Amino acid sequence: MDGLEQFMQDPATMVVVLIAGAVGAMLVLFVALFLIRGRDRELRALRVDHSLERDRRSRLEVEKETLDRQVIEARNEMERVFRSNEESQEQLNEARNQATRLEAERNALDGRLGEAQRERDVRERERDALRTQLEKSQNKVTELETQVQHGEHLRQQLENAEQRLKEAFDSLSGKALEQNREQLLADLRRENSNAQETVGGLVKPVAETLERLQQAQTSLDTRISDLRQNSSDLEDQTRRLVNALRRPEQRGRWGELQLRRCVELAGMQQHVDFFEQEPVPDGGQRPDMIVHLPNNRIIVVDAKTPMDAYISAWETQDEEERSAYLQQHAEQVRRNLDQLSQRRYQDSFEESPDFVVMFLPGEVFYSAALEQHPALFEHGMESRVLIATPTILIALLRSVHMGWREAELAREAEEIGRQGQELYRRASILVDGLAGIRKGLDNSVKAYNKAVGSLNSRFIPQVQRFRDLHSISGEEVSELESLPSDLRRPRKMSLKSGQDDSGTNSG
Template identity: 40%
Template structure:
């Protein structure tokens, strides 16, 4: 820094200090005045502040009073409104609860009825179960008694069937029952001692079934059942199987014996087979279980083994044949009646034709007589009356010619069967041309 600069700076500072002093001196009166005004303003402000504070206190008190009053009024209004709303809400809630309660009751009412009904049905079922249980016990006791009685009767039946005579009679009764079920009683012979005299021998079949056309089928019911009846009472399975095998052998032997008798050779018009009837399904099935070739063996010897079921089917086929024969006989009878009726109608048509011809001839004779009467007799009678000049009685009646002719037979069904039908057709054609 140079001396000139320093001098300049000092001069500048001194100038500023002097200027500040001059300004302070010049502004001092104004400052005093401002201080006085400021003090006055402060006093005025203090008074105003006190006035404002009093007004504030008054306003606070007024606001507090108004607030308390408004709060009290608002509280009362709020309480009234709240009570009113509460009552309304309570009423709505009560109504809603009542409605829901009623809805729930309506919803549960059918369920309650159903539960009551189910409870009643359960009680009824329990009562019925108790009654049925007691009844079931009675039935079981009754069935037990019946079972014991049936066992006793079965034993008696088995003992009875062990006798050949009783067994044969029972088989014949079963056979007769089967024939009754098939509806062929009127076409079967049940002669116990029916004997046929064959070629140097005498045979005695159990049943002879008559077939349409004069044919016959022989049925034999004398099947040995000794082994089967003993098998029922077998003490163990091995003995039972042995006796059932013996039963099958007895059936096979009986097939051979029946085949050797050749019943059909002594009955003219009979099919070349004989039916061997087993009076129970169990007899046939037991034999087939032991010997499955029994049917083939019997057919080879012209013997057809049959249980009640198969014999009923066979006899039903025979019954159908009889029905067809009856239908054919009825058809022939109806045909004969129709032929006789046709002949009677033909004869009656001839009589009608003859009657019509005679009526026609009578009409023609009548017309000729009327013409002769009018042309000859009446003319002379009227002239005689005129010559007399007097009344001789009532006037002569006028006779009219009958111009109608009898209706001839025209139906082709009648005219075609008449004698001289072609001549009648020609006359009818001429008559139509004339008309």
């Protein structure tokens, strides 16, 4: 009560609250009136449709009555024609046909009339629903009118306050509403433009992406088609290869080709580093390949292709059958190992080490056998047979190839040392010869200098006196110069110590 009395004592607050309530009630009334008008328009439209439908139904009923009369007249005419029997049979048939057509038209009109009746019922139900909604809206309008009347009563009580706040209300309602409407329209236009630009900017890359996706999809379809074709071709080739590998002669030939390919990949040359189908000295069965090692040693290699059980293992879908086939494959590998051990190639070739290499042309053949018999490698070593896959064989042959290179380098180094010793021997002989020449040159220089000294001291002075006594013209005989006697001595080198004959280091 104190709050209400304080609220009633504050006229400004009370006026604002009452004005806000009145404005809200008026807005609600306006919305309700707008909805009621919309419903009235729909109801009037339904009434017009109902009136048109009623007129249409009336016309159809008139047409039906007319057709009924025509049918009756046609029947009467037909009866008259039948009774009189004075007209021809053709006229009778024509009358019957006309009666049939009229009957069909009447049936069609009955159907149309039924459809019109059903449509009218639907319209009636819609009209009833709209009438119900209109009654509800009218009730709401009545309530709103009551609220408006109450607000009007409050407005009448606050005429003085409304007069004082009229200018402020006009500014807040009319001008502000107009400004807000213009601002709202401008904002909507700007947002619409921005939205169009944004949507355009979003749609364009999406369209481009869809186009690229379509192109990629087309390319992918083409590739998938090519892959399917390639897969089909590969399946055919695989099937033919499997069928070929099931024949022992083809399988053996394939194993020999794989063996030769591995040897060539290791960098070896046929008839230089290895020989195929080399005859055995004792006339026994020939091995597939003999690889030469340094120091006149060899390695005997024999290719084996136990593939029947392995191929069957991967063709079956039953796990138990696959396990049985793999076990059979391991037994085939072990059997081939034992057969190769019994041939004892290492005894037929004196240069062979104490083992033979059994080549399996695929890693999977060896790994599948090891999974079933983990001790297969140890069994091979005990039987003096080394099981080699392409990877192991290439590594082994590359090691052999490196041994060949090291042996060649050792032979070249030995030849270089031998040639160096021969060169030193010949250089020593040359130095000794040059020393003999020097000794001869020393004796010749001494004899020459002695002759020059005798010539200069005795012969040339006598020739000068003779020239002076007989007044002989011509060039004067000059004295000869003696040769120097300090010729360089050749130094003798020692091959072991690297010193000359005087003990000085030649380096």
